[in-house]
Amino acid sequence: MDMDKEITAVQPTQHHQPISEPVIVIENLYKKFGDNVILENFSLSVKREENVVVLGKSGAGKSVLIKCIIGLLKPDKGKILVFGEDITMMDEDELATARTKIGFLFQANALYDSMTVRENLEFPLRRHWTSLGEAEVDKMVKEALENVGLTHTSDMMPTELSGGMLKRIALARTLILKPEIILYDEPTTGLDPITAREIDQLILTLQKKYKTSSIIISHDMNCVRNIADRVVLLLEGMCYAQGTYETLEASSDPKINQFFK
Amino acid sequence: MSIISESKDFLDQTGQISRFAGRFFSHGLKPKFEVKELLVQCYLIGYKSFPLVGLTGFIMGLVLTMQLRPSLVSYGVQSELPVMVGIAIVREIGPVITALIFAGKIGSSIGAELGSMKVTEQIDSMDVSGTNPFKYLVATRVIATSLMLPILTILGDAISLFGAYIGVNIKSVTNIRFFFVQVFESLSYSDVLPAVIKTIFFGFAVGLVGCYKGFNSTKGTQGVGRSANSAVVLSSVLIFILDLLTVQLTNLLGLN
Ligand SMILES: Nc1ncnc2c1ncn2[C@@H]1O[C@H](COP(=O)(O)OP(=O)(O)OP(=O)(O)O)[C@@H](O)[C@H]1O
Numbered sequence: 367m368d369m370d371k372e373i374t375a376v377q378p379t380q381h382h383q384p385i386s387e388p389v390i391v392i393e394n395l396y397k398k399f400g401d402n403v404i405l406e407n408f409s410l411s412v413k414r415e416e417n418v419v420v421l422g423k424s425g426a427g428k429s430v431l432i433k434c435i436i437g438l439l440k441p442d443k444g445k446i447l448v449f450g451e452d453i454t455m456m457d458e459d460e461l462a463t464a465r466t467k468i469g470f471l472f473q474a475n476a477l478y479d480s481m482t483v484r485e486n487l488e489f490p491l492r493r494h495w496t497s498l499g500e501a502e503v504d505k506m507v508k509e510a511l512e513n514v515g516l517t518h519t520s521d522m523m524p525t526e527l528s529g530g531m532l533k534r535i536a537l538a539r540t541l542i543l544k545p546e547i548i549l550y551d552e553p554t555t556g557l558d559p560i561t562a563r564e565i566d567q568l569i570l571t572l573q574k575k576y577k578t579s580s581i582i583i584s585h586d587m588n589c590v591r592n593i594a595d596r597v598v599l600l601l602e603g604m605c606y607a608q609g610t611y612e613t614l615e616a617s618s619d620p621k622i623n624q625f626f627k
Numbered sequence: 628m629s630i631i632s633e634s635k636d637f638l639d640q641t642g643q644i645s646r647f648a649g650r651f652f653s654h655g656l657k658p659k660f661e662v663k664e665l666l667v668q669c670y671l672i673g674y675k676s677f678p679l680v681g682l683t684g685f686i687m688g689l690v691l692t693m694q695l696r697p698s699l700v701s702y703g704v705q706s707e708l709p710v711m712v713g714i715a716i717v718r719e720i721g722p723v724i725t726a727l728i729f730a731g732k733i734g735s736s737i738g739a740e741l742g743s744m745k746v747t748e749q750i751d752s753m754d755v756s757g758t759n760p761f762k763y764l765v766a767t768r769v770i771a772t773s774l775m776l777p778i779l780t781i782l783g784d785a786i787s788l789f790g791a792y793i794g795v796n797i798k799s800v801t802n803i804r805f806f807f808v809q810v811f812e813s814l815s816y817s818d819v820l821p822a823v824i825k826t827i828f829f830g831f832a833v834g835l836v837g838c839y840k841g842f843n844s845t846k847g848t849q850g851v852g853r854s855a856n857s858a859v860v861l862s863s864v865l866i867f868i869l870d871l872l873t874v875q876l877t878n879l880l881g882l883n
């Protein structure tokens with residue numbers, strides 16, 4: 367536990383200076399399924415325009431954590447403040463409003479397989495912003511597809527696309543509402559190194575372009591090194607350690623060290 | 628022992644489905660309604676089932692007539708054939724057979740569709756995209772099945788009666804007008820109305836069970852397959868149970 371303090375004490379070197387006001391504050395979060403305790407006293411805050419990468423073993427509860435943030439899972443205890451408002455206390459309508467500002471990339475993409483790529487992208491647009499006209503929707507879909515370099519797929523079905531293309535379409539769908547916060551669940555897992563690097567670049571470019579704050583879950587150390595302003599280690603249900611990639615890599619704690627081998 | 632645990636499972640499930648139905652009435656029927664999706668589902672569920680319902684209805688009417696004829700002939704009342712067949716089709720066989728075909732086709736497809744959406748997190752994805760999945764997926768489908776099955780039953784009955792006419796015609800040439808006049812004169816509102824109304828409940832059961840099974844699907848191909856399969860089995864059993872209940876009810880109300 368000393369290690370935790372020692373590392374957090376080191377100021378992370380930022381790629382770009384975030385304004386220090388936090389956009390996400392998680393305080394003492396608890397979540398269990400039956401007797402299976404997943405999150406235990408987990409706390410974390412994310413500043414504006416900051417990329418926080420969450421590292422952790424498979425099954426550590428990383429997906430559970432970000433599903434709590436978007437309100438898909440209800441934590442047993444604790445607070446999740448997004449732009450100062452507690453997600454866990456919101457009713458359905460408030461949650462829907464809050465979600466227009468939060469993008470969520472699912473670990474397995476979760477594209478609607480009964481709809482074309484275009485319909486997939488239109489879905490969040492039309493559902494969240496019901497007053498949009500046809501021309502605007504068209505323009506935003508086009509822009510979103512251009513961002514990921516897949517304009518030619520707009521009339522294809524998800525089943526006709528490769529894994530990397532699916533990931534990019536899912537990314538486009540996540541970004542189409544221009545959310546201020548994006549939660550990425552393993553954006554590069556299962557992709558070849560070249561495509562993975564492209565996705566990393568894409569995340570960085572879009573982050574600069576739209577000035578978003580993100581939480582990124584990743585096992586891919588290249589991805590972590592490239593995009594993390596701060597790395598958070600989720601271990602035993604807690605935020606075990608946090609700091610820049612370099613400080614954590616240099617740590618002598620074997621529990622931290624094992625991730626950087 | 629296994630009978631005890633099985634009946635416990637059955638009761639458990641009954642409780643959960645009732646709760647699911649409760650959620651349909653408390654949440655699913657509140658505004659704002661997903662009108663466009665409802666129309667899409669009515670089209671998919673109603674229109675697309677029509678050929679199958681028509682075909683089975685036609686064959687059933689035809690076969691039933693051919694099977695009944697020898698018995699009626701042996702009593703010398705073959706002139707009553709249209710009346711017998713008409714009552715059998717309209718009161719019982721039409722609604723139940725149509726509902727069972729419907730359960731097989733629609734119940735399984737709803738179970739599989741929602742099941743695979745559930746396990747691939749598409750349902751969560753809708754939730755995140757500002758859409759209440761219960762209203763968008765469940766309410767629309769349950770309303771569509773409850774509305775479409777009565778319509779399909781009426782159409783199925785009509786085609787079935789036409790099949791019966793052909794069946795009568797095979798042995799003795801009959802005027803089609805004469806046949807239908809004879810059928811309709813023998814039918815009263817108390818034959819037709821309860822029979823159509825019960826199909827609303829049959830349709831409700833098929834939609835609700837399909838959605839329930841899909842929403843509670845477990846991971847993997849097997850899980851999705853199991854939801855589709857058990858949706859058909861359970862809704863078919865429910866159709867018979869509901870049929871039993873409605874016949875008792877109409878008896879009590881003196882509608883027979
Ligand atoms: N809906 C649920 N019901 C019951 N248990 C769940 C549920 N969702 C997750 N879990 C359990 O919570 C634990 C953490 O799951 P989670 O998906 O968050 O892992 P993860 O850290 O994202 O792992 P991975 O890197 O493999 O994606 C697992 O043990 C899982 O079985």
Ligand SMILES: [Mg+2]
Pocket residue numbers: 428429430473551
């Ligand atoms: Mg995960």
